[in-house]
Amino acid sequence: MAGEKENVLGITVKKSEDFSEWYNQAVLRAELADYAPIRGFMVIRPNGYAIWEKIQLYFDKVIKGIGVRNAYFPLLIPKSFFEKExxxxxxxxxxxAWIESKGQGNGPEAEERVAIRPTSETIIYDSYSKWIRSWRDLPLRMNQWCNVLRWEVKQTKLFLRTREFLWQEGHCVYAAKEECDREVRLILDEYRKLAEDVLAIPVIAGVKTDSEKFAGALYTTTIEALMPDGRALQMGTSHNLGQGFAKSxxxxFLGENGKEQLPWQSSWGFSTRLIGAVVMVHGDDKGLVLPPxxxxxxxxxxxxxxxxxxxxVLAKAKQVANELEQFNVFVDGRDNYSAGWKFNEWELKGIPLRIEVGPxxxxxxxxxxxxxxTGKKEFVPEKELKRRMGEILDEMHKDMFAKAKKFLDSNIVEAADYPSFKKAIEERKLVSCWFCCEAEAEGKIKEETGATSRCIPLDWKEGNxxxxxxxxxxxxxVLFARAY
Amino acid sequence: MAGEKENVLGITVKKSEDFSEWYNQAVLRAELADYAPIRGFMVIRPNGYAIWEKIQLYFDKVIKGIGVRNAYFPLLIPKSFFEKExxxxxxxxxxxAWIESKGQGNGPEAEERVAIRPTSETIIYDSYSKWIRSWRDLPLRMNQWCNVLRWEVKQTKLFLRTREFLWQEGHCVYAAKEECDREVRLILDEYRKLAEDVLAIPVIAGVKTDSEKFAGALYTTTIEALMPDGRALQMGTSHNLGQGFAKSxxxxFLGENGKEQLPWQSSWGFSTRLIGAVVMVHGDDKGLVLPPxxxxxxxxxxxxxxxxxxxxVLAKAKQVANELEQFNVFVDGRDNYSAGWKFNEWELKGIPLRIEVGPxxxxxxxxxxxxxxTGKKEFVPEKELKRRMGEILDEMHKDMFAKAKKFLDSNIVEAADYPSFKKAIEERKLVSCWFCCEAEAEGKIKEETGATSRCIPLDWKEGNxxxxxxxxxxxxxVLFARAY
Structure with a gap:
C-alpha cells in the first residue's frame, strides 16, 4: 500500500527542468492549496493557511507595536466611489466584479451599483472623512486583514495570481508630508524584515517608476524578490498617496494653527502570494522546504x-517530543507506513528537521x-537536543537566506544599451540600467521584451x-525584469 | 473645549426608556462601529474589532485543541452548487447577491453564474469530495474565519443583523453518526463556555425545531441568550448535517471494512453579532461595560x-501602568481634558476598571x-495592586454573569394555553410550553405573535x-420568544 501511494505522492518533474509544472505540483502535493471550481480561484488548504497564520501573527504584532489598529470595512463599494479619484x-x-441582483430580485436599479473591493482606499477614506476633525485625531493608523477580488485576465497561478486573494491593507493619515514619507519607509522596512528575517527571502527595496506606481499614489515603494526562473516577484508595496484621495x-482637519488643512495619506499591503514565493525560492525536487x-x-x-x-522506540520518541514541545514537534507513529515513506512525505511537506529515533x-x-x-545528518546527544535544535534552526535560516541571496546577487547584471538589455532579459536576469523613466519608453520595452521596471533601488545614489x-x-x- | 465635546459624547437616552436608540448610540459613540455608505452594511471600528480579535484568539485556541485546522475557501459559489442540496x-x-459582470465586460454568459457566499457548505464539500478517500482521512475537521453576505430584507441593525458579517464556520466529516453527534454537542458546549465564561452572557443550550433548523441539516443545536428588551438572540449554532450534503x-469513503460509505457531517458557526449581545446585555446609561x-x-x-x-502624579501613574503591564493598562495623560471628562469617556467606552492616582x-x-x-470604589495599597486587580476583574466577571443570569431566569415563564402564551410574549418573556412541534402551528404562532421557537432545551427531559x-x-x- 505504501508503494502504491509513493507513485502519486512525489513531484514528477525537476525544478530545474520544468519550473512552472514543478511549482504547481509542489503546491498541490504538499497540500498547500487546491484549484477551486471557479476559474482563477483557489482553496487555501490547512498546510498553506498555517503559513499565512504565522505571517499574520508576526506582522500583526509589528504593526500594533507602531500604533496601527485593526478594523473591518465593507466588502462592497459603491460605483460613485470608484469615480471620485x-x-x-x-x-x-x-x-x-459588479453585483447584478440581490436578495429577492432587487436589481441594480433599486440601489446604487456596487462592486467587490479590489482594494479599499475609497470606502475607507469615506469613513475617515467623517472621523477626522482636528490635528488631535492624527496620525490615524488602521489596517485590515481581508479578502479582495480582482478579475484578472492574465493566466492565474496558485498563490501568485488569483482572482481572489487574502492580504493586509494598512491605511494611515498624517498631518504632514514628512511624517507620511517616514512611515511609508518604516513599513517598507518592516516588509523587508518579514521577507528576509522570517521568510528567508532576500529582497531589493526601491521606488516604482511612475508607470508602475499604484493607481492614485504620489509614489510607490516596493520590495522585489527574484524567483529561480528569473522572474521578479513584488512582495509588498507601501504607497505615499499624497493628498489626492483626501481631496477627492x-x-x-483643523490644524494646531486653527486652519483647515488637507492631510497626507499612505497605504500598504502584502498578500498570500508570499506563500508562493516561499515555495519557489526554497523548494527543491523533493518538495517544499519551509523556512524554520x-x-x-x-x-x-x-x-x-x-x-x-x-x-x-515509540516511548522514547514521545518523550523526546515532549521535551521539544516549544518547537511543536510531533511523532509520526503510523503503523502502516514505512520509515522511508514517512521521510518522503515530510520532505514533500517541507518540515525543517527530521529526528530519527531508533534502538x-x-x-x-x-x-x-x-x-x-541540505539533507545533512547530525548525531545529537539527547541531553543537548533542545539547545542544539534551536541552533540548527537558526543555522538553517541563515543558510537558506544566504543561498537565496547569492542567487539574487549573481543574477543582477548591468546593461548600457538595448541589445545587451534584451540579451540579459532573455537570460532571465535582473537588469540594472540608466533609464530616463519616461512612460512611453517603458511601454515599448514591456511590449518588446516582456520586461517591466521593478524599482529604483533605495540604496543606489543618483548620478548622471x-x-x-x-x-x-x-x-x-532602474532594475528591470520579467515579473510575476 | 471639553465642555463642548461633553455634549455630544454621552448617550442621550436611557437604556430602560428607548432600548433601540440607546443601543445604536452606545455602539456608535463608543466607536465600536459606524454605518457604511451601502444600506445594511457596517464598518467595524478598531474598538469593536478588538473585541472580535479577543473572541478569535480565545476560540481559535479551543478548536485547534480539538484538532480543527483553519483553511480558506473561495468567496464566490457557482449557481449549480446551490442547486445540489x-x-x-x-x-x-x-x-x-449574484455577480453581474466581471473584468473587461465578460457577462454572466461567459462563465457559470456565481454568487457571494452566504455560508460555505456547498463549496467546501465540493473540495472535500476530492480530498476524502478512505477512513484514514476521517475525521476531517476544518474551520474558516471569513466574511459572508446575506441580502437581508429585514431591518438591519449594527452587529445584530447586517448584510455582510464576519464569522467562523467549522465543517467536519466523520465516519459514524455517533461521532458526529458527539462533536456537534462538544462544539455547542464550547460556544456555551465562550458566551458564559468569556462574554459573561448566560445562555440556554437546546435543539431547534424542524421549522427553525439550518437549511439542509438533520438537526440544529443552538445557544440562546435573552436581551434586556425581552428578545432572544441566537449566539451560535452547531448542526448535524446528516448525510444529505455528502450524497449531493x-x-x-472506503471504510475499514473495505466498503464504500457515506460520511456524516457537521457545521457550526458564530458571528460578530456576539459583539452586539455584549453591548446589549452589559451596557448601561453611561455606555459600554466590557466583560473583563x-x-x-x-x-x-x-x-x-x-x-x-x-x-x-504622572510619574507615579506611569510606574503603576508598568507594574500592571500584564493587564495592558494605559495612562490617560492628556493635558487638555479634565479628569471628569476622562472618566466619562472611558465609562462610555466600557473599560472595566478606572485607577485614579492623585497626590x-x-x-x-x-x-x-x-x-x-457597579461604580464601586476601593482603596488598594500599591503593594497589593497587581494581585488585587486580578481578583477584582474575576469578581467583576462573576457579578456581571450573575446579574445577567438572574435576569434570564426571572424572565422565563410557563404558558399552558394560547392566551397566556400571547400575554407572556407581549410582556417580553421567554415562554416555556408543551408544543407539538408541527411546522404549520409554528408558522401561525409566528404570524400572530411575532414569536418563534428558540429551542428545546437540552437539560429538559421529555414528558407527556x-x-x-x-x-x-x-x-x-419548547422555549418561544420574539427574537433578533
Missing amino acids: AEHAEGFAPEL FGLK RIASHKAVIVPIVFGDSKEV KDIGKKQVVVVRRD GKCFFTGKPATKK | AEHAEGFAPEL FGLK RIASHKAVIVPIVFGDSKEV KDIGKKQVVVVRRD GKCFFTGKPATKK
Missing part, C-alpha cells in the same frame, strides 16, 4: 523500528537530526548616465 | 492633578480602583403534555 478608478476598472473624499521561522512544526520525529523494539540511538543516548534543506533605451540623459538606475 | 438552496436563495456532493475577559485594556489610569503635583493617594501609597459595572396551541399530545417543552 480618477487615476485610481482607471487603474481598477478593468478588474471589477473630503478629508480635512514560519514552520508550524519545526520537526517531525520518525521512529525507526526493528524487530521487537517498537514499544521502546541503536537509544542505546547511545542520542538521536539523528536531518536538515531538510545615459538612458539605455532612449539615449537621453538619465539620473536614475 | 434542495433544502439548502431554498433556504438561502432569497438572500443571495459525492462525498464517500474580552477587554483589551483591563484598566485606564487617570492622573488626578492639583496645583504643582503634575510631574509627580493624596501617593502619600498614602495607595490608588483608587473603580469598577465600571398537551400542546398549548393545538391541544395535541406533546412530548417536548
Whole structure:
C-alpha cells in the first residue's frame, strides 16, 4: 500500500527542468492549496493557511507595536466611489466584479451599483472623512486583514495570481508630508524584515517608476524578490498617496494653527502570494522546504523500528517530543507506513528537521537530526537536543537566506544599451540600467521584451548616465525584469 | 473645549426608556462601529474589532485543541452548487447577491453564474469530495474565519443583523453518526463556555425545531441568550448535517471494512453579532461595560492633578501602568481634558476598571480602583495592586454573569394555553410550553405573535403534555420568544 501511494505522492518533474509544472505540483502535493471550481480561484488548504497564520501573527504584532489598529470595512463599494479619484478608478476598472441582483430580485436599479473591493482606499477614506476633525485625531493608523477580488485576465497561478486573494491593507493619515514619507519607509522596512528575517527571502527595496506606481499614489515603494526562473516577484508595496484621495473624499482637519488643512495619506499591503514565493525560492525536487521561522512544526520525529523494539522506540520518541514541545514537534507513529515513506512525505511537506529515533540511538543516548534543506545528518546527544535544535534552526535560516541571496546577487547584471538589455532579459536576469523613466519608453520595452521596471533601488545614489533605451540623459538606475 | 465635546459624547437616552436608540448610540459613540455608505452594511471600528480579535484568539485556541485546522475557501459559489442540496438552496436563495459582470465586460454568459457566499457548505464539500478517500482521512475537521453576505430584507441593525458579517464556520466529516453527534454537542458546549465564561452572557443550550433548523441539516443545536428588551438572540449554532450534503456532493469513503460509505457531517458557526449581545446585555446609561475577559485594556489610569503635583502624579501613574503591564493598562495623560471628562469617556467606552492616582493617594501609597459595572470604589495599597486587580476583574466577571443570569431566569415563564402564551410574549418573556412541534402551528404562532421557537432545551427531559396551541399530545417543552 505504501508503494502504491509513493507513485502519486512525489513531484514528477525537476525544478530545474520544468519550473512552472514543478511549482504547481509542489503546491498541490504538499497540500498547500487546491484549484477551486471557479476559474482563477483557489482553496487555501490547512498546510498553506498555517503559513499565512504565522505571517499574520508576526506582522500583526509589528504593526500594533507602531500604533496601527485593526478594523473591518465593507466588502462592497459603491460605483460613485470608484469615480471620485480618477487615476485610481482607471487603474481598477478593468478588474471589477459588479453585483447584478440581490436578495429577492432587487436589481441594480433599486440601489446604487456596487462592486467587490479590489482594494479599499475609497470606502475607507469615506469613513475617515467623517472621523477626522482636528490635528488631535492624527496620525490615524488602521489596517485590515481581508479578502479582495480582482478579475484578472492574465493566466492565474496558485498563490501568485488569483482572482481572489487574502492580504493586509494598512491605511494611515498624517498631518504632514514628512511624517507620511517616514512611515511609508518604516513599513517598507518592516516588509523587508518579514521577507528576509522570517521568510528567508532576500529582497531589493526601491521606488516604482511612475508607470508602475499604484493607481492614485504620489509614489510607490516596493520590495522585489527574484524567483529561480528569473522572474521578479513584488512582495509588498507601501504607497505615499499624497493628498489626492483626501481631496477627492473630503478629508480635512483643523490644524494646531486653527486652519483647515488637507492631510497626507499612505497605504500598504502584502498578500498570500508570499506563500508562493516561499515555495519557489526554497523548494527543491523533493518538495517544499519551509523556512524554520514560519514552520508550524519545526520537526517531525520518525521512529525507526526493528524487530521487537517498537514499544521502546515509540516511548522514547514521545518523550523526546515532549521535551521539544516549544518547537511543536510531533511523532509520526503510523503503523502502516514505512520509515522511508514517512521521510518522503515530510520532505514533500517541507518540515525543517527530521529526528530519527531508533534502538541503536537509544542505546547511545542520542538521536539523528536531518536538515531538510541540505539533507545533512547530525548525531545529537539527547541531553543537548533542545539547545542544539534551536541552533540548527537558526543555522538553517541563515543558510537558506544566504543561498537565496547569492542567487539574487549573481543574477543582477548591468546593461548600457538595448541589445545587451534584451540579451540579459532573455537570460532571465535582473537588469540594472540608466533609464530616463519616461512612460512611453517603458511601454515599448514591456511590449518588446516582456520586461517591466521593478524599482529604483533605495540604496543606489543618483548620478548622471545615459538612458539605455532612449539615449537621453538619465539620473536614475532602474532594475528591470520579467515579473510575476 | 471639553465642555463642548461633553455634549455630544454621552448617550442621550436611557437604556430602560428607548432600548433601540440607546443601543445604536452606545455602539456608535463608543466607536465600536459606524454605518457604511451601502444600506445594511457596517464598518467595524478598531474598538469593536478588538473585541472580535479577543473572541478569535480565545476560540481559535479551543478548536485547534480539538484538532480543527483553519483553511480558506473561495468567496464566490457557482449557481449549480446551490442547486445540489434542495433544502439548502431554498433556504438561502432569497438572500443571495449574484455577480453581474466581471473584468473587461465578460457577462454572466461567459462563465457559470456565481454568487457571494452566504455560508460555505456547498463549496467546501465540493473540495472535500476530492480530498476524502478512505477512513484514514476521517475525521476531517476544518474551520474558516471569513466574511459572508446575506441580502437581508429585514431591518438591519449594527452587529445584530447586517448584510455582510464576519464569522467562523467549522465543517467536519466523520465516519459514524455517533461521532458526529458527539462533536456537534462538544462544539455547542464550547460556544456555551465562550458566551458564559468569556462574554459573561448566560445562555440556554437546546435543539431547534424542524421549522427553525439550518437549511439542509438533520438537526440544529443552538445557544440562546435573552436581551434586556425581552428578545432572544441566537449566539451560535452547531448542526448535524446528516448525510444529505455528502450524497449531493459525492462525498464517500472506503471504510475499514473495505466498503464504500457515506460520511456524516457537521457545521457550526458564530458571528460578530456576539459583539452586539455584549453591548446589549452589559451596557448601561453611561455606555459600554466590557466583560473583563474580552477587554483589551483591563484598566485606564487617570492622573488626578492639583496645583504643582503634575510631574509627580504622572510619574507615579506611569510606574503603576508598568507594574500592571500584564493587564495592558494605559495612562490617560492628556493635558487638555479634565479628569471628569476622562472618566466619562472611558465609562462610555466600557473599560472595566478606572485607577485614579492623585497626590493624596501617593502619600498614602495607595490608588483608587473603580469598577465600571457597579461604580464601586476601593482603596488598594500599591503593594497589593497587581494581585488585587486580578481578583477584582474575576469578581467583576462573576457579578456581571450573575446579574445577567438572574435576569434570564426571572424572565422565563410557563404558558399552558394560547392566551397566556400571547400575554407572556407581549410582556417580553421567554415562554416555556408543551408544543407539538408541527411546522404549520409554528408558522401561525409566528404570524400572530411575532414569536418563534428558540429551542428545546437540552437539560429538559421529555414528558407527556398537551400542546398549548393545538391541544395535541406533546412530548417536548419548547422555549418561544420574539427574537433578533
